[in-house]
Amino acid sequence: MFGIKKNSSKNKESLEKTKSFWNNKFGNFFSKSEINDDFWYDFEEMLITSDIGVKTAFKVIEKIKELTKTNNIKTILEIKPVMRKVLSEMLTSEDILYKNLDQNKTILLVVGVNGAGKTTSIAKIANSYSKINKKVMLVAADTFRAGAIDQLKIWGERLSLPVIHNKPSSDPGAVVYDAINSAYSKNVDLLIVDTAGRLHTTHNLMEELRKIYNICNTNQSYTVKVILVLDSNTGQNGITQAENFKKVVKCDGVFLTKLDGTAKGGIAISISAELNIPILFVGTGEKIDDISIFDKDLFLSQILKD
Numbered sequence: 234m235f236g237i238k239k240n241s242s243k244n245k246e247s248l249e250k251t252k253s254f255w256n257n258k259f260g261n262f263f264s265k266s267e268i269n270d271d272f273w274y275d276f277e278e279m280l281i282t283s284d285i286g287v288k289t290a291f292k293v294i295e296k297i298k299e300l301t302k303t304n305n306i307k308t309i310l311e312i313k314p315v316m317r318k319v320l321s322e323m324l325t326s327e328d329i330l331y332k333n334l335d336q337n338k339t340i341l342l343v344v345g346v347n348g349a350g351k352t353t354s355i356a357k358i359a360n361s362y363s364k365i366n367k368k369v370m371l372v373a374a375d376t377f378r379a380g381a382i383d384q385l386k387i388w389g390e391r392l393s394l395p396v397i398h399n400k401p402s403s404d405p406g407a408v409v410y411d412a413i414n415s416a417y418s419k420n421v422d423l424l425i426v427d428t429a430g431r432l433h434t435t436h437n438l439m440e441e442l443r444k445i446y447n448i449c450n451t452n453q454s455y456t457v458k459v460i461l462v463l464d465s466n467t468g469q470n471g472i473t474q475a476e477n478f479k480k481v482v483k484c485d486g487v488f489l490t491k492l493d494g495t496a497k498g499g500i501a502i503s504i505s506a507e508l509n510i511p512i513l514f515v516g517t518g519e520k521i522d523d524i525s526i527f528d529k530d531l532f533l534s535q536i537l538k539d
């Protein structure tokens with residue numbers, strides 16, 4: 234769909250570690266004999282230790298218990314499909330971005346903590362959309378880290394895409410403002426803004442982000458979408474990061490990176506359940522094509538193998 238594929242073999246491959254983690258954990262669990270207090274206690278504990286976090290684990294158990302009751306379920310074997318149903322309902326993967334890009338001109342503001350994978354993910358998105366003949370432009374609004382502008386310029390050269398930039402340490406808001414004008418005059422479909430990695434706890438940098446966001450919203454011809462980039466290795470800390478970014482900008486979707494290197498893919502469930510932000514893309518490696526649309530059915534079929 235729209236240049237970025239779902240269900241690619243790379244997507245499946247990237248879930249290997251998470252898959253074996255979940256399957257080792259839950260492999261024999263559903264062969265237990267009786268649904269009793271011990272069963273629920275163990276179930277809860279297994280979920281808590283599966284990187285979905287305490288809050289989400291409680292929610293999942295509560296819902297499974299409820300459905301077990303209303304469907305008059307008597308055997309543990311029947312609980313596995315119920316678990317799948319509950320997790321499926323919790324995982325949101327709305328396709329706002331694709332629909333939006335098809336119909337509107339879009340500014341994609343990409344935010345996240347240091348090293349989450351923002352710049353690499355921008356290159357991946359840019360490449361995917363330029364391949365389907367969308368007019369894409371990049372803007373280097375990370376004027377903070379030495380080398381960040383050059384990193385984006387190199388991607389621009391590789392992908393033959395224009396990169397709007399200024400000098401290091403210059404005002405990132407000003408370069409974004411210039412880029413929007415340039416994009417508008419050149420009829421660009423997708424303007425992607427690379428921002429500096431910032432700790433969600435750093436007040437000044439978060440205020441700077443608020444300012445950039447407001448500038449993005451000044452041109453009525455463009456719809457602004459914010460993508461929060463989260464490294465799947467960060468586990469539950471990713472939730473705290475997201476909560477803080479949400480206070481400053483309206484996060485429309487998550488790009489979950491580095492799924493290939495972690496067993497902590499369970500974080501996808503708590504992102505959806507606790508933050509109510511859809512997961513749009515996943516990063517499945519360091520290369521330009523290592524991007525996939527988040528496919529919740531594939532995700533669940535991997536972590537809950539029958």
Ligand SMILES: Nc1nc2c(ncn2[C@@H]2O[C@H](COP(=O)(O)OP(=O)(O)OP(=O)(O)O)[C@@H](O)[C@H]2O)c(=O)[nH]1
Binds near residue numbers: 345353429516
């Ligand atoms: N394995 C793997 N590595 C990734 C993925 N996405 C990004 N990386 C790597 O993560 C490292 C950091 O990526 P960047 O794109 O520079 O991260 P950033 O968020 O822009 O970093 P700052 O600008 O310093 O905040 C690089 O080595 C990337 O190659 C992914 O999906 N899988």
Ligand SMILES: [Mg+2]
Binds near residue numbers: 351
């Ligand atoms: Mg960067």
